[in-house]
Amino acid sequence: MNSNLLKSILGKKRALDTYRPLPPAIVKKLEEEFSIAWTYNSNAIEGNTLTLQETEIVLNSGITIGGKTVNEHFEVVNHKNGIDFIKSLVEKKESLTEDTVKKVHSLILQSIDDSEAGHYRRQNVRILGARHIPPQSFKIPRLMNDFIEWFHTNEYSISPPELAAEVHYKLVMIHPFIDGNGRVARLLMNLILMKHGYPPASYSKSIGENIIGS
Template identity: 60%
Template sequence: MYVSDMNSALIKSIEGKKKELDRLRPLPKAILEKLREQFYLEWTYNSNAIEGNTLSLQETDLVLRQGITIGNKSLREHFEVINHKEGIDYLEKVIKKKTSISLNLIREIHGIILKNIDDEEAGVFRRTNVRITGASHIPPNAAKVYNLVEELVEWYYLNHKKLSVPELASWFHYKFVFIHPFIDGNGRTARLLMNLILMQEGYPPAVILHLDRRKYYRVLREADKGNPLGFMDFVGKSVERSLIIYLNSFKIDSKDNKQGYITLKEATKHCNYSLEYLSLLARTGKLSAVKFNRNWMTTIEAIQTYLEEVT
């Protein structure tokens, strides 16, 4: 099972875009800072929303940037937002200091995720057996968790130079959630660790969208049954999406460089919605879309996904 399983054409496409991005370095600081802000907000919102947090993208932004408490939302949901952003800030320090991935680092990240939510379990490997709702996979016995995480770290170093960066990050994510080392917060921690691996190698963070939640869980279940290809490609496409956004932000003339993205006006041809309604869906995070300069762009696949969600 633990071999290269990502589609070779996808890897080639990702690595080609990464080389293109590297050629543009050093990247303009002002644009880079704006992108980081956009990505960290999107990453925090989506990662929490996947786990059931009901704060919208705009509410998440208000909590992070203005420290506003949102009415009718739980204290836990507010802490999930604050903690996740703190987790990202911690990753940046880890990258700057070139700290190695270790058991302690994993516990440290998880400790941040559950801070003020469940301080007793924050950064502590689970001591009880668990079952995941809606999944056929039963996580390993609690007594094995410590050794399994230790083996995962060893696996990471053994394969660090053998696998491509996107494959390494994807596999680490999958293997981590397979072990399910903590009582709570495994998904958020897995996505932070996945992005740590990517960011250490100069990749932008890959944001798994809340809109793709059902597909995300489906490909995870398929991987549990011994078919990891769907999951690997799913993560690979998230990596590619981030690279496309970065490239289009740094290129001076990106009119013909949208890499599969279409304008919302073009998108109206693929559904029965008006431009105004699609714009509303994009702004509220209900339609997977990205902003290139001032224009919202989406993909035909995103339109189809939204239509499937509402029908």
């Protein structure tokens, strides 16, 4: 991570800490608003066409949006369930494991592709528009085991922002699942940030497309 960027992030974290603890009502409102934006942005990166307002309607009212696919609605609900799950892990102070990664993925693909939800891919894949070619499927179990070992070795030796960024990068490069890798990586990135007292991060579709294409 760029040293100036890291310095800026750490400075903003220190500034945020001066306002803590925030009143519970404000925290609740901020979390609700951010969960909607986070869900919208993460799904938009993957091609979901629901707007921010439509995403809010689906989450808060359970109303289906005309002209949108069933799977797009499931993607919204599933991502919010993923957010709720990682929040529970933060509250319980649980660490990252392969089972955690698979559980997050199972929530993301629930009712969309139940046969693949929570399972490592069993076929080779290419990422549309990306130069990177993901590893062959038979290598996934070993690579994921190595990934978790790397995480536990480095969990407290590098700064939380750097750790979160590396978790995201390594998961996207391994591409362990047939679908949903980006959403899982972004959720786990925020699991790391939140566990260490940082607010979750979200970025727009345009930034996500640049990451995918790199």
